[in-house]
Every structure is written in C-alpha cells, then in structure tokens.
Amino acid sequence: MYELPQDITQEKPDVFRKKCPARYLLSRVSGKWSMLIVDALHNKNLRNGELMRIIEGISQKMLTQTLRELEEIQLVKRHDMQTVPPHVEYELTELGKSLREKICAMDRWIEENMLELIANNPSIQLKRNKT
Amino acid sequence: MYELPQDITQEKPDVFRKKCPARYLLSRVSGKWSMLIVDALHNKNLRNGELMRIIEGISQKMLTQTLRELEEIQLVKRHDMQTVPPHVEYELTELGKSLREKICAMDRWIEENMLELIANNPSIQLKRNKT
DNA sequence: CCGTATCCTACCAGATACTG
DNA sequence: CAGTATCTGGTAGGATACGG
Secondary structure, eight states: OOOOOSOGGGSOOOTTSTTSHHHHHHHHHTSHHHHHHHHHTSSSOEEHHHHHHHSTTOOHHHHHHHHHHHHHTTSEEEEEOOOSSOOEEEEEOHHHHHHHHHHHHHHHHHHHTHHHHTTTOHHHHHOOOOO | OOOOOSOGGGSOOOTTSTTSHHHHHHHHHTSHHHHHHHHHTSSSOEEHHHHHHHSTTOOHHHHHHHHHHHHHTTSEEEEEOOOSSOOEEEEEOHHHHHHHHHHHHHHHHHHHTHHHHTTTOHHHHHOOOOO
16 A cells, blocks of 8 residues: 655655555544544543543554554654653644644534435444444 | 444434444545545546546455445445446535545645654654555 | 456454553 | 553455456
C-alpha cells in the first residue's frame, strides 16, 4: 500500500499515489479507532481510563497502540505526571486540533445522515460484529 | 465492534456507542479504499478501469468489493450501460456528494500537512507496505 | 471491459494474564 | 491507574485463473 518514495521533498503530496507518504498518513488517520480518539479529545485532555469509557468497545491494547501511532505523527501529545499512582493525560497538538475539525465534520455528518444511509437496507441492521 | 441496537429509531446516533449503526457506518466510510473512491468520484462518473488507474495500488477485488459496500449504504450509484463490451459507470449519489466534501477536506488536509506530520520522524519514511 | 471465484497469507485485534 | 506481554483466531486483502 505504501512504498518509500525516492525523494520525499520533491514529491507533490498525493493520496492517490501509493508511494506517497500522504497515503500512509491517510491509512493511519482514517482508522476507526484513530478517528474516534481524536474526536473524543475535542475539548479537554483525557486519561487512559476516560478514553476507555468514552469509546465503547475499544480494548486497552488498541487504545494504547493507536495513541502511540497518533503521537508518532505529531497529532497527540502524552503528558505523564510522574505520580504514584500514575496519572497520564493525552492532549491534541495544534496539528491534531486542526485535523479534529475535519474528523468531527465526518463523524457528525454520519450521525446526522445515519437513518438515510441505512434506509431500505434491512441487511445493515442485521450485521453485527462480535465484541 | 458493532452490535444490533434494540430499536434503531429511538436511538440517538452516536459513533462512540458500539451498538449504534453510526459506528458501523463509520467503519465502512473510514476505510482507506472507501475514502479514496469517494474522493476520486468528485467531479465526474468513472469506470472500473479509470478508478483502477487513479487509485494506485488498489486490486480489482477490493475495488469491486468497496464499490458494492458504498452502493449498499446509498453513497454510490452503479450505471450499467448494458453494452458489449461492457460499459459501467459509477456515480456519487446526492448523499455521496455531501459526504465527499468531508472526505476531500480530510484528504487535502493530510496532503497539505504531510511534511509537518512526518517531521522528525525518519521512521515513517522507512515504513513500507508490500504491494 | 468488467467483473467472479478460489486459494492463501499476514496482520489486525480480542482475550487473558501480569507489572510498576 | 496505566499500562506491557503473549497467544490466538478471524478477516482483510493480494494473487491467480476464469467467464460473459
């Protein structure tokens, strides 16, 4: 899906090109958990447990893993208070806050158009994933 | 990830709730191929082969599969011209065009901020997926 | 040209148990 | 509280071959 480009700086960013870093970033950002985490962090910093409670169905493993990935691409900042018991907060970076606008727009759009999207589609109401 | 709600109509759409259809729709829409296909269909109808050429790296299987899923949730309309050789076009529905705005906003944002996102991250430049 | 049908594999992600 | 570590199965998705 994503291959190393010859020279990143001289390449025009383009999600349609499989060798472009933009494609890799899209796959990271568009993940379901990524979008939900960024959405959840909209107005305040949240702790591990708070995120677990807000995002129903996410596992501890996927939460941690996704947070680390979001940190890596500069969207989330991790604040470890170095206390006992541990207190860690996650915060959106400026870049993250900027992206959040786009993600929230999508999430809210989906919620607003939910009934229309599943209209005449009894099959969707039958689909269920485990967990 | 997604479970059947007791009664869809009386439920407030909420992507954070795992039993809400909005969660299922998000997972469909946020898929990497889904977003690229909707993005690609922005200003004109496209044929199977054209989509294959525009979206580098997508397989025939995933293209067809994703198009069928987008059809199912009323985002894409399939036009079979019933000719020999076959001529099939894909078009965004009104709902699809509405969503396209949100998706394009995300894609363009990623492209514009690509260099900043991978800054200080030589590791990302080393990551590569097969294909 | 526009697909379907199989087969097969990697890895995504859940379950569970353990730690500072 | 906020994580790691390990095991495992399911499935996303690639490769290939065939068909109208």
